[in-house]
Amino acid sequence: MTYCVGLRLDRGIIFASDTRTNAGFDNIASFRKMHVWEEKGDRVLVLLGAGNLSVSQSVVSLLTEDIADPGHDEDGRNLLNAGTMFQAARIVGEALREVHMTNGETLGPNAAAFQASFVLGGQIKGEAPRLFQIYNEGNFIEATTDTPFFQIGEHKYGKPILDRVAVPEMRMGDAAKLLLISFDSTLRSNLSVGMPIDMLIYRTDTFFVGEQSRIEADDPYFRSLSMGWSEALRDAFANIESYTNGD
Amino acid sequence: MTYCVGLRLDRGIIFASDTRTNAGFDNIASFRKMHVWEEKGDRVLVLLGAGNLSVSQSVVSLLTEDIADPGHDEDGRNLLNAGTMFQAARIVGEALREVHMTNGETLGPNAAAFQASFVLGGQIKGEAPRLFQIYNEGNFIEATTDTPFFQIGEHKYGKPILDRVAVPEMRMGDAAKLLLISFDSTLRSNLSVGMPIDMLIYRTDTFFVGEQSRIEADDPYFRSLSMGWSEALRDAFANIESYTNGD
Incomplete structure (x- = not known):
């Protein structure tokens, strides 16, 4: 499995993804699940993929080939010439449908195992930053102020802290x-999500990738955050009054 | 959906279950998911059920009928005459298989929607308290000191706090x-789990149900716990150093 999050804030969009891919527990590998397209001064697009790796990788390859050779597609549209983020999300959805169509008939009853979903975020000149979640069927939804984040993959463990803390005004x-605390909760409770974590911070109206980092398991900040959060949770737990009916 | 937890401690076993059942979002009802069999001085058995309500209710009805009329089953075994908790878990597993067998042929391709799983815990005179998780296939596993709790239903949201805090020595x-904090996290993040919460505390070697309560949404303790926990989480979050690369 996978865990990926995109969070749209007033100051920009922040993305994080894990790197573990497994086909059964004895076949575990690391793959990059964060893909970036950048034209400095014009656009930054970030795509996070979850689900079947053959599907999500094929989608990224199609998107990349469409850019390298705009003529090979009848409409010539690609992520670098899309006029809006909405158009970019449609292009990703169409690429996903194309991969499903190509694989479709041969999968038969195993089709359910060949699912993928994506988080797409970024900014194209002329628009504010936007964030989308693209489903396996190629349809998608956009983040709003009410729900500023999207998660794909093993999203449940890390959702309670996002629900409680995420607000658009955050620094x-x-x-x-x-995001790192949300990842820490997921990593502790689910073996199929693994370090390192890829993180990217995009700041509104900069139109270039400012900060991108890969956080390894021995990263001093992540280690101190992980230990500090555990301690803080235990302290918070200890400070809440016990249930009165038991001792 | 459902959320149920059983936690085995040195002092006894504690059980909690929500009460929401839904068949689509416009058909929501409350059902008891905690079932108790007690013979004071000899045994206490508590069964929590998740999954398809028609299946879990049928299992409970079968178990109850086996007690009322021990002769109707060829072996005459039931939850009140089982010699060990292991035997009791087998009886529940067999009842579940019988329900699947009865429904089986008519379900056809919808069979996947008719799944159920259980947490069974309690104590029978002559043994220590034991806790089991029974899968849809009727097989089961037993809690150990390493993993003292079992969750069924929507278990992921409430797992991180259990992973961090649950230890057998707890009061x-x-x-x-x-358990109530674990429920609070689940309730906030998932609409399909709903109040009230049924809770039961069984204390080792008492052989009767000491404390059983239904916690409603307006319960003063639960409300203060829910608010206190949110505040404590936000404080804990604020007290952890920010990620250095961003402001």
Whole structure:
């Protein structure tokens, strides 16, 4: 499995993804699940993929080939010439449908195992930053102020802290801390999500990738965050009054 | 959906279950998911059920009928005459298989929607308290000191806090607080789990149900716990150093 999050804030969008891929527990590998397209001064697009690796990788390859050779597609549209993020999300959805169509008939009853979903975020000149979640069927939804984040993959463990803390006014350093805590909860409870974590911070109206980092298991900040959060949770737990009916 | 937890401690076993059942979002109802069999001085058995309500209710009805009329089954075994908790878990597993067999042929391709799983815990005179998780296929596993709790239903949201805090030495009042925090996280993040919460505390070697309560949404303790926990989480979050690369 996988865990990926995109969080849209007033100051920009922050993305994080794990790197573990497994086909059964004895076949575990690391793959990059964060893909970036950048034209400095014009656009930044970030795509996070979850689900079947053959599907998500094929989608990324199609998107990349469409850019390298715009003529090979009848409409010539690609992520670098899309006029809006909405158009970009449609292009990703169409690429996903194309992969499903290509594989479709041969999968038969195993089709359910060949699912993928994506988080797409970024900014194209002329628009504010936008964030989308693209489903396996190629349809998609956009993040709003009410729900500023999207998660794909093993999203449940890390959702309670996002539900409680994520607000559009957050500073980027706090948002990065929040995503890493959400990852820490997921990593502790689910073996199929693994370090390192890829993180990317995009700041509104900069139109280039400012900060991108790969956080390894022995990263001093992540280790101190992980231990500090455990301690803080245990302290918080100890400070809440016990249930009165038991001792 | 459903959320149920059983936690086995040195001092006894604590159980909690929600009460929401839904068949689509416009058909929501409350059903008891906690079932108790007690013979004072000899045994207490508690069964929590998740999954398809028609299946889990049928299992409980079969178990109850086997007790009322021990002769109707060829072996005459039931939850009140089982010699060990292991035998009791087998009886539940067999009842579940019988329900699947009865429904089986008519379900056809919808069979996947007719799944159920159970947590069974309690104590029978002559043994220590034991806790089991029974799968849809009727097989089961037993809780150990390493993993003292079982969850069924929507278990992921509430797992991180259990993973961090649950230890066999806990006092029962703290264990009750822990389960309610785990429920609070689940309730906030998933609409299909709903109040009220049924809770039961069984204390080792008492052989009767000491404390059983239904916690409603307006319960003063639960409300203060829910607010206190949110505040404590936000404080804990604020007290962790921000990620250095962003502001």
